[in-house]
Amino acid sequence: MKITRIETQKKARERKSIFVDDAFAAGVSNETLLRAGLRTGDSISPDQLASLEIAEERLKARATAYRFLSTRPRTEFEIRKRLAESDFPEVRIAETIDQLKQSGLINDEDFAGMFVRDALRRRSYGPRVLRRKMALVGLSSNLIEEALHNELDPDTEERKATEAAHKFMKRARMKRLDKKDQAGRAKLGAFLARRGFSWNVISSVFKCLSEQTGGSIT
Numbered sequence: 001m002k003i004t005r006i007e008t009q010k011k012a013r014e015r016k017s018i019f020v021d022d023a024f025a026a027g028v029s030n031e032t033l034l035r036a037g038l039r040t041g042d043s044i045s046p047d048q049l050a051s052l053e054i055a056e057e058r059l060k061a062r063a064t065a066y067r068f069l070s071t072r073p074r075t076e077f078e079i080r081k082r083l084a085e086s087d088f089p090e091v092r093i094a095e096t097i098d099q100l101k102q103s104g105l106i107n108d109e110d111f112a113g114m115f116v117r118d119a120l121r122r123r124s125y126g127p128r129v130l131r132r133k134m135a136l137v138g139l140s141s142n143l144i145e146e147a148l149h150n151e152l153d154p155d156t157e158e159r160k161a162t163e164a165a166h167k168f169m170k171r172a173r174m175k176r177l178d179k180k181d182q183a184g185r186a187k188l189g190a191f192l193a194r195r196g197f198s199w200n201v202i203s204s205v206f207k208c209l210s211e212q213t214g215g216s217i218t
Contacts, residue, residue, distance in 0.1 A: 108140070
């Protein structure tokens with residue numbers, strides 16, 4: 001078997017078509033061809049052709065992962081899911097994941113801590129909501145609990161709940177947290193619960209707001 005022609009593809013200038021014995025044999029990237037060191041006139045075996053296809057598949061899997069990572073950091077679960085959706089075989093997915101881990105582009109432990117910090121910076125969430133959001137991106141329960149322990153201590157949780165309560169009351173035009181306003185208190189409590197705060201924290205926030213100048217919000 002001999003390479004009789006290597007042509008640049010018309011619709012993809014970064015790719016080459018390899019012809020063996022005057023028949024199309026494979027389409028590969030310039031990078032894959034350069035690494036293989038093949039030229040027109042070289043002999044090529046079926047095993048070499050198979051190796052070319054594997055090298056091309058590896059390159060495509062890495063490129064797919066890099067594009068996915070270019071918008072924001074990702075968990076191992078997210079990368080695996082994207083590569084599987086792109087129909088890469090498990091062996092290529094595992095190779096790509098290992099390479100990304102070795103280069104530091106995937107680190108679920110760092111991701112978990114960053115996720116909590118970023119979520120708290122953007123909006124006041126409680127641990128229940130954060131657990132649910134973190135589970136959706138495939139973080140393990142151990143990493144979730146560790147990140148929450150490190151990033152969301154009881155004082156921070158109560159402070160974020162208080163911030164959320166103030167914002168809700170301003171939007172609802174509640175000037176004070178009146179004990180007689182059971183409907184208002186119920187709405188505020190339900191809002192904080194939806195944000196993921198426990199009833200113990202909500203009760204503490206209610207007590208704090210009630211003590212502040214008679215519960216008025218300025």
